[in-house]
Amino acid sequence: MTTNEFIVSLSCPDRPGIVHAVSGALLSAGCNITESQQFESPETHNFFMRIAVATAQDIDAVRNALGPVRDEFGMELGITAAGSRxxxxxxxxxxxxxxxxxxxxxxxxxxxxxxxxxxxxxxxxxxxxxxxxxxxxxxxxxxxxxxxxxxxxxxxxxxxxxxxxxxxxxxxxxxxxxxxxxxxxxxxxxxxxxxxxxxxxxxxxxxxxxxxxxxxxxxxxxxxxxxxxxxxxxxxxxxxxxxxxxxxxxxxxxxxxxxxxxxxxxxxxxxxxxxxxxxxxx
Known part of the structure; x- marks a missing residue:
């Protein structure tokens, strides 16, 4: 079975539930989180996150799974293939x-x-x-x-x-x-x-x-x-x-x-x- 690796990067105003919502959406797309980093800016109160995932699904499936979360939290969201030039x-x-x-x-x-x-x-x-x-x-x-x-x-x-x-x-x-x-x-x-x-x-x-x-x-x-x-x-x-x-x-x-x-x-x-x-x- 082919495993695809993607990088998910996002930012939005900070509020409770972001990590839970993102993790749940990624799980629904069959993603295994292999790396995760996050930061909440104390000055601007913006939340930032970069996640590396592995999944048998394609990039469109990951994007579709995260779409409702992006809309709910007003995120700037990027999804790219890991290692892409x-x-x-x-x-x-x-x-x-x-x-x-x-x-x-x-x-x-x-x-x-x-x-x-x-x-x-x-x-x-x-x-x-x-x-x-x-x-x-x-x-x-x-x-x-x-x-x-x-x-x-x-x-x-x-x-x-x-x-x-x-x-x-x-x-x-x-x-x-x-x-x-x-x-x-x-x-x-x-x-x-x-x-x-x-x-x-x-x-x-x-x-x-x-x-x-x-x-x-x-x-x-x-x-x-x-x-x-x-x-x-x-x-x-x-x-x-x-x-x-x-x-x-x-x-x-x-x-x-x-x-x-x-x-x-x-x-x-x-x-x-x-x-x-x-x-x-x-």
Missing amino acids: VTTLIMVSKEGHALNDLLFAQRAGTLPVEIPVIVSNHLDLKPMADFHGIEFIHIPVTAATKAQAEAQLLALVDEHNIELVVLARYMQILSDDLCRALSGRAINIHHSFLPSFKGAKPYHQAHARGVKLIGATAHYVTADLDEGPIIEQEVIRVDHARTAGQFVAMGRDVEGRTLTRAVAWHAERRVMLDGYRTVVFS
């Missing part, structure tokens, strides 16, 4: 470290995404895309062509049925309209410093100021530049003996790791939005 478009500019980490993890089978296309405003990383056999589309961006370039990007999103857009050191600011169009399905990576250093050569600025921690933040894209809901962060210690060049190299490593983890967690349906924050089930 998320169709992902990656955007890059000239730096390839984050792209390289994503492509390596995808090829190694540790990142459950399918990458049909890479988009860039420069041609520098086309050889990397060619090596991996992925279509590379060059969309130059200027102030005069920004609207046209973003329309071309959205056309690619529709053409390839893109579920996730990843900005892997894409050095262009997205318009508010594009941020809204990609809300909840676009992830960005940027360096994290205390204090903050913006503009050109941030790692060199950090080195000049004697920073002791460098790191990276992966977050969902919003119209508030680099201030979207945070998915993952990592920091590492540095000291006075490190050169500015070593800061750059170490920072690139952290950025790649952090972005890859964030994309993996999103693809595995471990991340849920709670207002301006995220709930991440590890």
Whole structure:
């Protein structure tokens, strides 16, 4: 007998009886719960749950069983096949470290995404895309062509049925309209410093100021530049003996790791939005 495995993710206003109702509906669909995590936000009073199940039934049977529960509790409900690959478009500019980490993890089978296309405003990383056999589309961006370039990007999103857009050191600011169009399905990576250093050569600025921690933040894209809901962060210690060049190299490593983890967690349906924050089930 074939066993199907699914991931059920849900969120709704918290109230008594949610877990009981969900468990009962899953039992009626012949589901065995193999993993379950839940969280009730004390600030928003929203309830979040991620459940892995195994069953002989198909996805439609599970969806139909949970339908009345979804309606009763006003849930946002998602059901996907466990291990299914998320169709992902990656955007890059000239730096390839984050792209390289994503492509390596995808090829190694540790990142459950399918990458049909890479988009860039420069041609520098086309050889990397060619090596991996992925279509590379060059969309130059200027102030005069920004609207046209973003329309071309959205056309690619529709053409390839893109579920996730990843900005892997894409050095262009997205318009508010594009941020809204990609809300909840676009992830960005940027360096994290205390204090903050913006503009050109941030790692060199950090080195000049004697920073002791460098790191990276992966977050969902919003119209508030680099201030979207945070998915993952990592920091590492540095000291006075490190050169500015070593800061750059170490920072690139952290950025790649952090972005890859964030994309993996999103693809595995471990991340849920709670207002301006995220709930991440590890």
